[in-house]
Amino acid sequence: MPTTRRLLLISTPVGPLGSGLGGGVELTLQNLCQGLRARGHRVTVAAPEGSALAGVPVVEVAGQLQPTAHTQGRNTPITLPGDSVLGNLWRYARQHQGEFDLIVNLAYDWLPFYLSEFFDTPVAHFVTMGSLSEAMDEAIRQVARQFPGRLGAYTRTQADTFGVANTFVILGSAIDLAQYDFCASPGEALAWMGRISPEKGLEDALEAAAMAQVPLKILGKLEDANYWQRLCDRFPEAADCYLGFLPTAELQQVLRQCRALVMTPRWVEAFGNVAIEALACGVPVIAYARGGPAEIVQPGVTGWLVPPDDVPGLATAIARIDQLDRQACRRQAETDYSLDALAARFEQWFESIIQALER
Structure with missing residues (x-):
């Protein structure tokens, strides 16, 4: 020791x-x-x-x-x-x-x-x-x-x-895996989590969800009010999708019922803790192949990686979510994180x- x-x-x-x-x-x-x-x-x-x-x-x-x-x-x-x-x-x-x-x-x-x-x-x-x-x-x-x-x-x-x-x-x-409950049977919605700030690229997730015709739940700290207002002007449904900045217990109750987490960073994300929070709940991750998420997601096993800034690629990946095994997502979290x-x-x-x- x-x-x-x-x-x-x-x-x-x-x-x-x-x-x-x-x-x-x-x-x-x-x-x-x-x-x-x-x-x-x-x-x-x-x-x-x-x-x-x-x-x-x-x-x-x-x-x-x-x-x-x-x-x-x-x-x-x-x-x-x-x-x-x-x-x-x-x-x-x-x-x-x-x-x-x-x-x-x-x-x-x-x-x-x-x-x-x-x-x-x-x-x-x-x-x-x-x-x-x-x-x-x-x-x-x-x-x-x-x-x-x-x-x-x-x-x-x-x-x-x-x-x-x-x-x-x-x-x-x-993450503390004991705080995240596995969910085998999700609802229809996707999740997006993070600071609401331009470098996080929330507009790409909103656009991809609209293309795929699936609802999106937005969770995170509203950091840039002007940016958020521009998003709401462009995507009127965004305000109804935003659930706020929730404590872990409440966050995972929402997250675990989502079909996938969508990550859309415009910058080189150092890691992406939200990705492993999702995996711990059995939620696959769809992410741009940029920065830390590209080292977390196992394509075709625990999620899909999409070329950076390719919104139609996100929509295509959303259509393939059901090919993934949610148990494999939880196993990756338990093994690596x-x-x-x-x-x-x-x-x-x-x-x-x-x-x-x-x-």
């Missing part, structure tokens, strides 16, 4: 845990903490004020929230608001670093990468998105040069976007970092 470690995980600075503003990072953090604690590690999370994480000690840190990286341009200058929660989180980490064996950064922001060399306690960086800005790319490459082995990513596709893929440890993701499997992968990564310094 590996040594019990004292771990400080620093959350995303874009919103409190539980708000949905952090997207898939929030679910990853919850599941990683649960898995690591089950393996005996002492886990503390530092996160913006107002955060809640079931069963995990959370240090709430005040300050102004950080702008989300995916809403900035590739050449947008680095920004740090006055009384920044990001700065305050990393001030806390520096002040308390002696209490921990390892600090784990989950913030997709320039500052933690820059600060790595100024910490005595090692800092590991789990990078949660693909390449979005020149400044972040350079910060990540700098860590790759100075601290080999300190970078982790969800998928190889995501790591490839930074040009230093061979320096990343690929760790995947997971359990909490213990995720925690074991991270544990091995953490040990490699700590032991490299102890030698």
Whole structure:
């Protein structure tokens, strides 16, 4: 059994845990903490004020929230608001670093990468998105040069976007399978889940569902109100399809009764936790062959991959849903995406970092 470690995980600075503003990072953090604690590690999370994480000690840190990286341009200058929660989180980490064996950064922001060399306690960086800005790319490459082995990513596709893929440890993701119930006999509707924001491509799912003449249920955080209004103007049925941002228990009750999950990312999705949530319910996944979903879906077994931005291709795949075995979807989730499997992968990564310094 590996040594019990004292771990400080620093959350995303874009919103409190539980708000949905952090997207898939929030679910990853919850599941990683649960898995690591089950393996005996002492886990503390530092996160913006107002955060809640079931069963995990959370240090709430005040300050102004950080702008989300995916809403900035590739050449947008680095920004740090006055009384920044990001700065305050990393001030806390520096002040308390002696209490921990390892600090784990989950913030997709320039500052933690820059600060790595100024910490005595090692800092590991789990990078949660693909390449979005020149400044972040350079910060990540700098860590790759100075601290080999300190970078982790969800998928190889995501790591490839930074040009230093061979320096990343690929760790995947997971969910608490006990929270998702299998459904063998779904209704007629499809599901779409995610932040309602342009890079998620919801309009393609709405158009494909209309072409296939099947209803669509929309679940997720309404992040961009102007974008949503444009969708409602174009697709009047969209407002009636939107069920909101639901807690896991309620979400899976809706999701498991759907015939398939449709994923339509316009960007390189780092992973796609919604895909494994669907698989856990026995729901096949129809996704663009772009980013993380292309490494999750097993074509012809647990879903279909469609050429990126090919809306008629989505409609064709929808017509083939019934060829897929929903039991195979649940099996893939149980085999590849359990909490213990995720925690074991991270544990091995953490040990490699700590032991490299102890030698």
